[in-house]
Amino acid sequence: MVKKEEMVTRETVDRLCVLADLPLAANRRDKLVAPLAGLVAAANELSRKMAEGGRRGVLPITRFPER
Amino acid sequence: MAPADLLTLTIAQAAPKLERRELSPVELTEAMLARIATVNKQLNAYITVCDQQAREAAQAVERLIRAGYYLGPLHGIPIALKDNIYTHGVRTTAGAKILADFVPDEDATVTARLKRAGAIIVGKTNMHEFAWGGTTDNPHYGTCRNPWNPERFPAGSSGGSGAAVAARTCLGALGTDTGGSIRLPSAVNGIVGIRPTIGRVSNYNVVPLAWTMDTVSPMTRTVEDCLTMFEVVAGHDPLDAHSAQVPVADYRAELGRGMRGLRIGLIRDYSLTHVQKAVGDAVRSALKAMERLGAQVEEIAMPSIHGNISAQLTIESCEPSTYHQEWLRARPQDYGEDVRTLLEMGEMYLATHYLQAQRYRSVLRKEFLAGFKQVDVFVTPTLPFTATPCGATEVVIENDRKEDMLSAIMQFTGVPSLAGLPALSLPVGFDPDGMPVGMQIIGRPFDEGTLFRIGHTYQGETDWHTRAPKL
Numbered sequence: 001m002v003k004k005e006e007m008v009t010r011e012t013v014d015r016l017c018v019l020a021d022l023p024l025a026a027n028r029r030d031k032l033v034a035p036l037a038g039l040v041a042a043a044n045e046l047s048r049k050m051a052e053g054g055r056r057g058v059l060p061i062t063r064f065p066e067r
Numbered sequence: 068m069a070p071a072d073l074l075t076l077t078i079a080q081a082a083p084k085l086e087r088r089e090l091s092p093v094e095l096t097e098a099m100l101a102r103i104a105t106v107n108k109q110l111n112a113y114i115t116v117c118d119q120q121a122r123e124a125a126q127a128v129e130r131l132i133r134a135g136y137y138l139g140p141l142h143g144i145p146i147a148l149k150d151n152i153y154t155h156g157v158r159t160t161a162g163a164k165i166l167a168d169f170v171p172d173e174d175a176t177v178t179a180r181l182k183r184a185g186a187i188i189v190g191k192t193n194m195h196e197f198a199w200g201g202t203t204d205n206p207h208y209g210t211c212r213n214p215w216n217p218e219r220f221p222a223g224s225s226g227g228s229g230a231a232v233a234a235r236t237c238l239g240a241l242g243t244d245t246g247g248s249i250r251l252p253s254a255v256n257g258i259v260g261i262r263p264t265i266g267r268v269s270n271y272n273v274v275p276l277a278w279t280m281d282t283v284s285p286m287t288r289t290v291e292d293c294l295t296m297f298e299v300v301a302g303h304d305p306l307d308a309h310s311a312q313v314p315v316a317d318y319r320a321e322l323g324r325g326m327r328g329l330r331i332g333l334i335r336d337y338s339l340t341h342v343q344k345a346v347g348d349a350v351r352s353a354l355k356a357m358e359r360l361g362a363q364v365e366e367i368a369m370p371s372i373h374g375n376i377s378a379q380l381t382i383e384s385c386e387p388s389t390y391h392q393e394w395l396r397a398r399p400q401d402y403g404e405d406v407r408t409l410l411e412m413g414e415m416y417l418a419t420h421y422l423q424a425q426r427y428r429s430v431l432r433k434e435f436l437a438g439f440k441q442v443d444v445f446v447t448p449t450l451p452f453t454a455t456p457c458g459a460t461e462v463v464i465e466n467d468r469k470e471d472m473l474s475a476i477m478q479f480t481g482v483p484s485l486a487g488l489p490a491l492s493l494p495v496g497f498d499p500d501g502m503p504v505g506m507q508i509i510g511r512p513f514d515e516g517t518l519f520r521i522g523h524t525y526q527g528e529t530d531w532h533t534r535a536p537k538l
Contacts, residue, residue, distance in 0.1 A: 013415070020414040022396070028411065036412050039384070042377035043420040049374060050423040050430075060425030061432065062279050063309070064265050064487045064512070 007044075008037035073098040074235040075535075078292040081238060082140040088132060092143030092187060096125035099145040099189050103236045106538050109217055111209045112230040114150045115191040117157055121145065124187045131185070140295050142185030147231045147240040150191040151198055152283065153272035154178055161274040162194040162224075164207045164401045165394055175272035176307065177241060177283050177300045184299045189237050192227030196406045198243055198276040199387055200224060201251055201476040202459075206403035210457050213256060214536035215502055219454035222251035222476070224276075228286050229256035233536055239287040239296050245276045246379050247450070247480025250492035253286050254449035254505020257494045257534065259293045259522065260286040262480075264513045265487040266311030268297075269304030277386035278309070279425070280484050289532055290493060290522035294318050297515065313513050321520035327361030329521065332442030335366045337373075341478065342451040343464055349496030349504040350448050353525065360524055367438045367445070371430050372482065376474050378431075379481035381416060381424040388413025432486040439511050444521060447479040449492040449505035483509045491518040494531040503531075 013029045013036065016022075024032075050058070073095055076084075084090035100118055107113050128143050148154060151161040153171040155178075160166045174182065181188070193211040195203050203211040203226025211226040213219040214234040221230040225242030229252025232240050242249040244262040253260030263284045270281050285296035298318060304310040331354065333339065339347050354364050388395070388410050395402070395410050402410065438445065451464050452475070461469040462476075483490040488509050495506040510518045526532050 016415040022411065022414050024411060031408065032412055032415070035408070036415055039377075039380060039412060040416070040420075043381050043416060043424070046374045046377045046381070046427060047419060047423040049371075050426050055426070055430065058426045058429050060422050061428040061487070062425060064311075 008033055008040055070098045070101060074102055076238065077289050078140060078144055078238045078287065078295050079289065081144060085132065085143040086137050092125040092129045092132070095143060096121050096145050096187050096189065099237055103190060106234050106236060109538065110212045110214060110230050110234055112193055112211055112227045112234065112236065113147070113190040114160055114162070114193050114208045114227070115158060117188055117190050120157065121187050121189045128185045128187065138185040141181065141299055144186050144239070145189045145237045146181055146186045147190050147192050147228060147237040148178060148188055149194050149225050149228050149240070149242050151194060151243055151274040152178055152241055154188060154191065157191065159191065159274070160208070161198065162196045162205050162208060165398055166274070167207070171272065173272060176269035176304045177273070180300050192225070192231050192240060194227055195224035196403050197274065197387070197391070198224040198245060198248055199406045199409055201247065201473060203227060203252070204458055212457060213454050214538055215257060216454070216500070218456055219502060220255070220457045220459070222255040222450070222454065224248040225286065226252045229253055229258060232256065232258045232286050232288060234538060235535065239285055239292055241283060241300070242286050243273060243276070244282045244284060244484070245280045246383055246477050246484050249284055249286055250449050250480050250490060250505070250507055251476060253492040255454040255503060257503030257531070258286055258288050259290050259491070259493045259532065260284070261293055261297060261491045261515065261518065262483060262489060263297070263301065263515060264311070264489045266309055267489070267513060267515065268300050269307040269310050271304055271306040275390055277383050279386065280382060290491070290519055290526050291322065294322070294519045316516050318516045318519050321516040322523045324520050325361060326357055326521060326524045329362045329444070330442040331357060331362050331364045332367045332438055332445040333364060334372055334445060334447070335368045337369065338445070338447045341464055342448050343453065343498070345453060345498035346448045346451060346504050350446070350506050353495035353506050354446065356528060357521070357525060360528060365442060367441060369434045369438060371427070371434055374427050375431065375482050375485055376477055378424040378427040378485055379477055380474070381420050384409065384413035385416050385421045428485045431482070435486050435488060443517055445509040447507045447509070449479060449507040450476055451478050453498045453500070453502040453504060479507055488512060489515045489518060491522050493522045493525065496531060
């Protein structure tokens with residue numbers, strides 16, 4: 001498991017900006033590193049729980065079934 | 068009636084007077100416009116006040132009543148709309164500089180339904196920019212303030228609607244709720260607000276935040292008034308692809324049924340955990356009152372509940388960033404700093420993060436539906452703290468530990484949003500500083516009626532909802 005503080009670095013944000021075709025100034029990229037690290041760590045934790053074998057049959061909700 | 072007395076009227080009190088022509092829509096509207104003129108400089112609850120349109124509408128609906136055409140309990144009632152809800156001919160900014168000059172050429176479905184019911188739109192309320200945040204600290208239209216103490220925040224994103232109703236500048240308002248944006252300002256402003264089941268109320272011509280979680284609904288001073296507005300806006304809309312084809316129930320039949328036999332669930336290690344003392348005390352006291360009224364309270368385990376904040380932040384990051392993708396590249400400087408940062412971060416999640424969060428919603432919903440075999444509703448505080456100072460980005464809930472505002476404020480309201488369930492917030496007390504405390508009641512899909520039943524019965528036995536801020 002990657003450590004939270006290693007998960008998102010300034011270089012990670014640089015690469016994500018390229019992938020997203022999002023031209024951000026250097027000061028804005030710097031600003032995203034710390035909050036993004038927290039959000040991505042939490043999202044990865046949820047992903048690990050949802051990837052457990054017992055949940056392979058779970059479908060994503062994008063429309064609610066009562067309609 | 069004296070103008071000061073008009074400000075105290077609820078919809079349920081005003082409607083029969085309007086029908087019997089003891090009160091005129093023009094008189095009531097003028098009283099509200101005068102009140103807005105008095106308090107809006109202090110509260111900044113309105114972005115646009117519709118003086119002229121409201122006066123013209125009031126005269127038109129008054130002519131109808133004089134001619135013998137009474138349209139129902141919203142006929143002649145002054146209402147405010149959150150500024151992300153389209154209004155034909157009136158600018159709709161969504162609290163954003165980017166939409167500062169946007170004047171829709173048609174109404175939202177909910178606007179049209181209110182107008183058809185004879186309601187008078189007095190203004191468009193302040194909100195967190197593009198509804199992406201919970202404070203209504205708006206950099207473009209000014210900070211909205213809480214009528215109970217203007218140094219405190221009104222929460223958000225429908226903070227203007229909450230402040231407008233609590234300050235008696237209108238008899239009801241519409242807000243929008245994605246992760247809590249109706250229920251949070253309802254709680255901290257001491258009023259009632261309901262998030263509907265997803266699909267129950269049309270989102271057509273409402274500026275979106277997150278498509279799979281957005282809802283529109285009323286905010287009022289009493290549960291009965293909330294029901295009255297809800298009856299008008301609820302129902303299928305062919306113009307909204309997410310609108311549900313489920314018949315609208317007879318909600319009014321639920322009022323007067325009392326609480327005897329109802330089963331109220333507390334989610335173990337969650338419902339009353341990690342809350343400020345005053346909030347926990349007020350909610351426990353409300354539960355005791357409900358037990359005295361005949362309800363039974365029991366604990367239910369919900370093992371997956373603790374993934375909810377991450378799931379909500381992921382979905383509420385990715386969907387808005389998708390909607391805003393072009394503007395974020397073309398006009399980044401026109402966003403406020405907080406929303407711009409959130410939109411930039413939303414572009415940096417992986418697709419797997421987003422889809423795992425959407426899969427989590429299935430798990431959470433399944434656990435709720437299983438829980439509803441044992442209880443009729445679940446109860447939590449609406450938010451774990453009372454109104455913080457305006458401008459705060461952190462909050463202390465317990466043990467002197469500072470927490471990020473956005474995550475902390477979503478602690479309870481995000482859960483029904485993710486599970487697609489209806490949830491009502493109603494006032495249940497005050498903290499030692501005189502700031503309101505709200506309680507959230509979560510119901511089965513499309514069972515808003517039980518929420519109205521419980522809330523109305525509780526308000527029949529308590530007076531929290533009758534107290535007014537001193538402005």
